[in-house]
Amino acid sequence: MKTNSPTIRDVAAAAGVSVATVSKFMNGTQRFSAPVEAKLKAAIEQLGYRSNPLARSMITGKTRAIGLAVLDIRNPHFTNIVKGANRIALQQDYTLLLVDTEENQARERQLIEALAQRVDGLIITSRMQEESSQWMLELNKPVVLFGRSRHLPFPSVGSDSYLAAYMAARHLLNEGHRRIAYLGFGQSRWNAERLRGVTACLEEAGLQIEVHDAHAPSAQAGERACSAIVLGPRRPDAVVCYNDLIALGFMKEARALGCRLPEDVSVVGFDNVPYGEYASPALTTMDLQSERMGELAMQKLLNILDGNADDGYAMLEPRLIVRESTTRREAGGSTSAPDAAGVAR
Amino acid sequence: MKTNSPTIRDVAAAAGVSVATVSKFMNGTQRFSAPVEAKLKAAIEQLGYRSNPLARSMITGKTRAIGLAVLDIRNPHFTNIVKGANRIALQQDYTLLLVDTEENQARERQLIEALAQRVDGLIITSRMQEESSQWMLELNKPVVLFGRSRHLPFPSVGSDSYLAAYMAARHLLNEGHRRIAYLGFGQSRWNAERLRGVTACLEEAGLQIEVHDAHAPSAQAGERACSAIVLGPRRPDAVVCYNDLIALGFMKEARALGCRLPEDVSVVGFDNVPYGEYASPALTTMDLQSERMGELAMQKLLNILDGNADDGYAMLEPRLIVRESTTRREAGGSTSAPDAAGVAR
DNA sequence: ATGAAAGCGCTAACAA
């Protein structure tokens, strides 16, 4: 299995032409006389020649590879980003180098620095503060970030967390809820905005919010955080969760604790992960368009690599997906959801 | 941003030594006199030198990258494989090149062939028949496959689909079910084995099986397939689904159709995807240890790259995870699950 | 312990 694959020189020899000719032919840089073209084709076919991308990259300085660093590939939000990014990359003949940074938090920076050396550009999701991410500038490679970047001159894509949260709260209010809690994830860069959105909406209605933290963006964390909220002295009648995973965990535990959902407690999440739909009650959520974000990020990056400037922030519109976890099916509530109609499903 | 990073020559000049010395230093190939080492360190530090992995790869012929081709990154089964593979790769300082082949089915082969040129080895999940995958031999790179490979001399890892299916059926039998259906996915390479396992178990009990096909390994497909099974003339009292996604979709639709789960119909899936636990009823499933499969596959591959021979098939033990979708909570059934106790949760 | 020199497989001027 140590078959040395044929080099450009082998082809040149076999076809009786120079290596430069072969190179030009491979890259379609030029036109050729019929006989030469025929010989070239024959030799290439016969030898099974495929040009070595490494050698090519060394000279051109381009690898046609994009580095993608995600926090946790198992979180469907990031999975979707990868899916979207991969789609666009494939269309343009780029390859994806993936790193799941959660697997080695301490080495996040090293990992990304190493990654940067093998790619033309990077798409990065990070938990680091922008202030402490100045080193990304020294990557000397185009980077696209998620969430509006304020301290870094990189283009970015995100969705309006504030608005999304506001919408979620508004929906809950419309459903007649008054005691609303927020189960957040403090370490996230979007947590603050989401909290702000919910808070603002409630304040307009003269209501207060009760804030909890899940300590992780996972279903397990949602489970763990549940009892303190649901069994506390003043049980909320609705909770906005930082993301769908937390919401799913919360719902499971809440029911185990004897709550009826959504009658006793309504739940909203963020991200619209595929499985919220299959939980029961099906999870109402804010669709942040993760997959589209991945596509957009990749598009921005490839665009830059094509020489076009872009340091903008592309913001996607959040969409409310109303499902069962917030809609009072029987008894209970007050108004029937006035905003449920015509909403994207 | 067109900062040309320093080359080995810059370092050599700055340190007043030869490039060979710098190279040896970078690779820790040799020991050095104190003064040289000091100058080297200073120069490298001062210039911020990082050796170019491409140039290195050109000579050594090693890229320290592994290609991973998955059918659909959004299927948690594959997500888990990626997670596991990534973990091991990171530990050994390898990078992952990911391709989601579903994004471009027609180009699967091209994609993988291109991938092969940039990596030291590949881990491939494919829907192709082994018989028509002989081209993989011409990759001239070590490959690890999933599922026992019979026609290809590649090592592989998988779990015992036959046994898993047999176990699932046995569990259903123990729960008192008699009319059992199998909702499969004919295009998968494991479908046949799973069907065999279920069939064998039922035959031992003198029972027949009713077979359906979901046409896709997704929740949506499960939803679509549901009504024909549940509203047919002879509704089964339990169904074994090809995977958890199909099972989840099936359950959602079944309930929409007015079935009580698990009282009217019990459901089992395969894969133990994270969200089965958060569905309701929580999904009973066969844990095939996807993440472990990813780890193992990567371990096998790196092992081969270390020069050790390995053409074996590593088979993981399936485990039954009993949850609510098969346990008769009230009324109904016959025996209470005798095998539910002591089972991994 | 250190250095000189010959490439790895390819592209990119520049000549012809």
Add this chain to the structure above:
DNA sequence: TTGTTAGCGCTTTCAT
């Protein structure tokens, strides 16, 4: 249209 030639940044004998 085709060929010559000089490297890309690095590793690796082989000398010293």
